[in-house]
Each structure stands twice: as structure tokens, then as C-alpha cells.
Amino acid sequence: MMIITTQRSSVFLAIDTTLTAIGWIGFFYLFTRGVVGVVEAATTGSAQQLSALEPYIPTVTTLATYLLVGATNALILVLWARHHDLFFKDLYVPKALSHIDDATIADHFQLTLNQLREIQTSRVTVIYHATDGAIAHLETDQLQMQSALNGSLLAPMKVA
Incomplete structure (x- = not known):
């Protein structure tokens, strides 16, 4: 199995973290104000206010x-x-995972090293599979490479 991931930029990670923190701070602030308000009304209120809380x-x-x-x-x-x-x-x-080099990965998927590096560096890759499951054709946002396989039926699979 080949998993292709792209890293998030530090700007989007900072924005996501900041918005999440603001949301949690707002939740705790509103929750605490509500609890404090109920407690104050119960301790300082008259019997009429207590009946309103009943x-x-x-x-x-x-x-x-x-x-x-x-x-x-x-x-x-x-x-x-x-x-x-x-x-x-x-x-x-x-067990300690052994490092798998690019040549082993490329050989496993029957790709050249250039094709593997192209997949790793592109933001969008479209992989066409032959009927036997092998990679028949690759399209990335930078190049288009044809595999040496002779697959006639191709099934598109988008990976981003």
C-alpha cells in the first residue's frame, strides 16, 4: 500500500490552532459565566428567584x-x-521499523525512481491502474509519464 501525504503549511496549522484555542476559551468563558450566574442567583436571591430556578x-x-x-x-x-x-x-x-529506501518502494510498485520522486513532490497525482492492479499511467501536476505496462483497461484513482 502506498500512502501519499502532503504537509500542511505552518500558516494554516497556526490558523487552525488559534481558532481552536479561541473556540475552547469562548466555551469555557460562557460556561463559567452561566454557572456563576446560577450560583449567585441561588445564594443571594429571594424566594421568588429560587422558585424561578425550580x-x-x-x-x-x-x-x-x-x-x-x-x-x-x-x-x-x-x-x-x-x-x-x-x-x-x-x-x-x-520492533524497530527498518527504513525503506526509495528504490525498494519504486521496485514494489513497478515504478522508476523518477516517477516515484515525481509522485512525492507533486501536490496532485492521478494514478491509472490496469486490470491486474498494477500502475498503468501517472498524471501529476508537473509531468505525465507512461508506464512500461501494456494494460488496455485503465481505472482512474485520484490521490491528493
């Missing part, structure tokens, strides 16, 4: 129950992971 008590109880169940599930998951790491870490010793 319809919301079942909802608050339900949300508190959901939070308690979620926290319990998270605690169980963390404890299980720690137990697993402590007692079973010797069973799963990952």
Missing part, C-alpha cells in the same frame, strides 16, 4: 449525573491503561 433543577441533576458517569468512565479507562502498562508492557515490544 424548573431547572431536574436538568441540573441530570447534567450532574452525566458528568459523574463520564468522570467515572474516564477514571476506569485511565486505571485500566496504567494496569495494562504496568503488567503487560513486556508482551508488546514493538
Whole structure:
């Protein structure tokens, strides 16, 4: 299997990270203001204000129950992971992955080194497969290369 990936630019990564952080800060700010407002109304309010909050008590109880169940599930998951790491870490010793060079990858997919480098450096690659699954034709945003295969039926597959 060949996975072709393109790196995100640092500008888009910074924008994504910034917008995500702003969203979380806004959520926590609004959530905290709501909780503080409810607590202040309950502690400093009159009996009339408390009666106004009475319809919301079942909802608050339900949300508190959901939070308690979620926290319990998270605690169980963390404890299980720690137990697993402590007692079973010797069973799963990952083998060091050997580095696969470009010549091996090109040979596996029956490509030339030039074709492989072209795929790796292009932003868009269209790969046409023969009926037996081999790569019959490549189109990238820079060049078009024809493989040495004699496949007559081609199936297009876009990879970006």
C-alpha cells in the first residue's frame, strides 16, 4: 500500500490552532459565566428567584449525573491503561521499523525512481491502474509519464 501525504503549511496549522484555542476559551468563558450566574442567583436571591430556578433543577441533576458517569468512565479507562502498562508492557515490544529506501518502494510498485520522486513532490497525482492492479499511467501536476505496462483497461484513482 502506498500512502501519499502532503504537509500542511505552518500558516494554516497556526490558523487552525488559534481558532481552536479561541473556540475552547469562548466555551469555557460562557460556561463559567452561566454557572456563576446560577450560583449567585441561588445564594443571594429571594424566594421568588429560587422558585424561578425550580424548573431547572431536574436538568441540573441530570447534567450532574452525566458528568459523574463520564468522570467515572474516564477514571476506569485511565486505571485500566496504567494496569495494562504496568503488567503487560513486556508482551508488546514493538520492533524497530527498518527504513525503506526509495528504490525498494519504486521496485514494489513497478515504478522508476523518477516517477516515484515525481509522485512525492507533486501536490496532485492521478494514478491509472490496469486490470491486474498494477500502475498503468501517472498524471501529476508537473509531468505525465507512461508506464512500461501494456494494460488496455485503465481505472482512474485520484490521490491528493
